[in-house]
Amino acid sequence: MKKVGIVGGIGPEATVDYYQSIISKFQEKIGSKEELPELFINSINMYKMFNMLTNGKMREVIHYLTDAVQKLESVGADFVVICGNTPHIVFEQIQQKVHIPMISIVEETYLKAQDLKLEKIGLIGTKFTMENDFFRRPFSSNNIEMVVPNQSEQEYIHRKIVEELENGIVNNETKKGFLSIINQMINRDGIQGIVLGCTELPMLIKKEDLNIHSLNTAEIHINKIIDIIFMDKTL
Template sequence: MPKLGMVGGTGPESTVEYYQAIIKRYQDKTGNPEELPEFLIHSINMYKIFDLVDSGEEGELVAYLAAAVQDLQKAGADFAVLAANTPHIVFEEVRQETGVPMISIVEETFREADRLNLGNVGLIGTKFTMENDFFKEPFLANGKKLVVPNGDEQDYIHEKIVDELEKGIVKPETKDEFLNIISRMVEEDGIDGIILGCTELPMLIKPEDTKIRQLDTLEIHAAAIAEAMVGE
């Protein structure tokens, strides 16, 4: 079985969800509830990631993430993942720097949107994920639209992710406002799906909360990881 190396801690809440999701997906694929995959987790500092992105220190961000991936490789990992959306700002650079096989959350989310034949997809996440082009590129390159909230909405979403969700805090009023933003995007932007582009967002938004298709990036990523672990 190829051994996974997961760069986690970005943030801690979703790393726990990744751990559980990977195990469940792996057991589903093997058909054995008593089979547990063995894999490595290197937990790094989420706030350092945010600081480096916010200050535009891309080279230092690549070095920080690449060092974590290389540590996992030295410990025996055959392939690696970055267990969050925001660090994928420099995913390609990290992959090239390390030479380690890696599974991208962005690439897998695009594949799922394409499989579902979604053509006009909304994206919510940290301001870094919404402002930058790394998530938009595969969609635009394949003739699909990717829509983000307006500036004020982006500020609100980012604030609540950092101050609440990343700390495990879930508030009903925050959920209501997030759903209002998604509803506005459906009505005004015509989106036919919504990407939960922060791996903490499923703590807040559940499948039954929206009429349009939700793309849970954590679950999509976990499914691809489990496939790689069982050799599919």
């Protein structure tokens, strides 16, 4: 079975979810509570990365994350995932600098939207995820329109993610605010689904909260990780 390397700490809550979910899904698939997957976690400093992004230091971000991936490769991981959406802003540049295969949360989310036959979808996440086009590219390239909240809504979402969700704080008033924005996007933009483009968002927003498709990027990513762990062939 393949060993997974996880670049974690982006944020800590998502890292815990990845770890626990991978174990749970692995044991369910193998049919035993006495078996565990072999994995490695390299937990980096999310705030250091955010500061680099805020100041436009993309080269430093690429170097920081490439180093994190290379450390996982050096200890024996067979493939690597980054358990956050925001770092995928430089995913392609990192993959070009390392030899180990990496599994993109963006690509897997796009494939899920394609399976659901969605034509117009919303995206919420950190300001870096909403402002940049790295998440939208595979969707727009394949005729799936992706829209984001307006500027004031983006600022509210980003602030609440950083100040609350990244610190494990689940606030009911914040949940109401996020759901209000999503419902505005349904009415204003006609979206058929919403991408929860921050791996902490499922702490706040559940599938049953919405009448449209909710794409939990962490869950989608983790399901792919489990599939690859059990693959016999080389990636």
